[in-house]
Amino acid sequence: MLSANKHALRLARHARNVGHTSSRAASTVVPQETDVVIVGGGPAGLALASALSSQPILRNTLKVSLVEASDLDKVRGWAPPSGTYSNRVSSITNASQAFLGEIGAWAHVEEGRTCSMEEIQVWDGLSDARVTFSMQDVLASHLPGMESLPQMARLTENLNLQRALLRHLDSTSAVELFDKVKVQSIQREEREGGGWPLVHLSDGRVLRARLLVGADGFNSPVRSYAGIQSYGWAYDTTAIVATMFHHPRTSFQTPNTTAYQRFLPTGPIAFLPLSPTASSLVWSTKPHLAKALLSSEPGVLASMINAAFRLPEVSLRYLHNLIVDSANTGSPLDAQQLREEISWRERSHSIDSRSAYSLAADTTGVPPVDADALPPLVTDIQPGSAASFPLRFNHADEYIGDGAGARTVLVGDAAHTIHPLAGQGLNMGLGDVEALFHCIQKAVHTGGDIGSRTALLPYARERYFENHIIMAACDKLHKLYSFTSEPIVWARSVGVEVLNELDSVKAALMLNAGSQSSRRGPSRTQLGASFAADGVESLARTMSGVRTLTEGVGNMVGAGVQSILKGLSNSQRP
């Protein structure tokens, strides 16, 4: 037995020395043996590290390291002045929140800075057809007696979440964090029969990874190493984010717990509540409009946000052009000029100045009847909070590496980048992390090799299709709503209004609106099935907010619209 062992060692030693004279001769660094190397300290990477450190068995079995290029102390020490908010805010679904609670991380979130989202109102910028979702619908129509939070999701600053995950990690100190260190290159160890990934860091260290996790965002170096292709395109769209201040709702109104989203042909604009007097903006629009808005004085952005939720589309188009043109001629429009322009447009549309649709509406006293249909009027933009991000669609062909890229797995934006219209990007990442965490747990439990394809395959199976549905639906929705031709606008309005009537459909939309996902709720598949029976094909299996209205529309108005859409999406695919 001893000699067989010796034999194995000799074979191994030999294998190590075979044929790498050139590449590794220069580096005398001894690779650090690591079970899990997580590249990326964004929400996904930190959540995985946190989950792995939450379990005593995993903590005692696995050596986990996380590598992040930026300075994590900035996240640890994040202490915004009270009343101000970070401009990156995500709606954390109840499923995600439950997972974060189970691993012990949610307890570190500063809840006072988060806001429950109890209702979503979505309407079409052209037809004004409107859908409203709230937990009441679900509770009443589908799950009587279900004891649950009335919240659909919790709006949380990404930094609040990341700081919580870091605090949780610091409290367990089970994960080795390398920050301010970049992954410089990843090589495959040369070894007969399949080498492990060697991760070269910018500080000269080398990590030998049993399992290499790419939580490294859209430009994922791990994805490149694994040789995983991805499929996608840039939308000709930019998202403006900002923190908006406004007056509190009066006691006659519902509190500021409703999210509003209006679909404009240039893209959706969303208003996400953070506190009684602050909300977060995600406005997807054309890049040149975004640029002009961001270079204008802050009062212009505030008025344009108010207008974007209220004015008819023709006037908005007119105002956009005005802002772009005056910026181009070197004499940008100021806030006062814009306000005058807006009130002129309001008069021409005969919008009563006492109506909630008027920017001049009085925000005190008894509010106009239609006030709850619109978000509060923005008074100011938090200084320095306005910023923009290009939007893309991108989906990796595989989530787990194979062959020369073996022992790699992708989570979060490294695997998929999505249009923010349904607020699902981060939730999808957390869903990935939860599934991967369970796979790792299961493999460790039965003595498996967590880097093996066998151990990782259930992760890909569980997540790939689920994410694909959400992504395809968001993409279609984006395209459906950016179309201005008559039949589609008509279909849209009919679709949305019909949907509003279909209680069961709405309830299912709601179930997926983040309140309950397939990860926990029992009902998604059931409802999904009853949908199909109703002929509303797999409607909104998954998304929050508006979800897959398209499919429903397609079924209701016939194949015409769908084929236009199909043509549309095909033509955009490179």
Next chain:
Amino acid sequence: MSFLRTARRHLHRNPLRATKCREFPSSSKNASTIADARNGTSSVNPDEIAHFSRLSQLWWDERGEFGLLHKMNPVRMEFVRQKVLEMQREDGFEAVNEARPLEGLDVLDVGCGGGLLCESLTRLGGNTLGIDASGSNIAIASLHAAADPALSSQSPQKRSGTLSYQHTSAEDLLATRGPKSFDVVCSMEVIEHVDNPRTFLSNCAQLVKPGGHLFLSTIARTPLSYFLTIFAAEQALRLVTPGTHTWSKYINPEEMTDFFLQSDSIPATSEDAARQVSSRPWISRLYGGIPSRTEAEVRGMIYLPWKGEWTLVPRGAPGASVWAEACNYVFWVRRPFE
């Protein structure tokens, strides 16, 4: 239509393709290498390493020939884990080791092949010895384990048991190590290939320490197993070389149970005879045809093509015994304390 496809896939990935030992004719060259290695005089040349690693790719290619065996491994391990922990609790262990239930135990895997099961047993804490009649399998298993720091005894942060391999048979091991040497003896998907299953079973059983565990997995001799493994896989689809399996060699769970019900199945050692330890059967009696949970257990394993996973038929599930007897199953039996 999709049902048909699924059914076809099921056949296509028939579990029984994943058999051991047959695939690797051990060339005299390899055998001599191992023999040399055993004498501690091995000098390994790169040609041999390349040769082993090509074979190793077969054993360890999770998408290839042995894919189904890879997928079966977690299920077999789950059963091993469950039974060992269950018995530790039964024996009144204060704190069972959930992380590494095999810690401190001497574990033997008979017919270890490329080392798939051995590596898992070692990760769960077992001080594991893998034996195989094929020298090249032993070399492959050794080479593969050497890549994993958790399995090499030099590892600074040792969290697993120890792992070693030996080119030998259960019979020879019994002769050299003597009976009652291991706390856990496993032999997975092997017995259907041996010529004399009674002797094989007896040898494996003799190696188990009193109070120790014997785990076997194999295929039942039923119309379904004939259909899947012989008719479909060998004859109709030619997935496996005809003749790979011999249906008549398949063993049914009742036959396993019967073997351990008889007191003369496992010969007493000379010391036992001297100490006048009576050779008790391992299974004292059956209850409605089923042994007591603390003496022996049979669990079916079924492949769910739509999930791409094997699953252990839950204990007491409706029709569990029917499933267990249908095709693939794991069998556990415990040697009584003396």
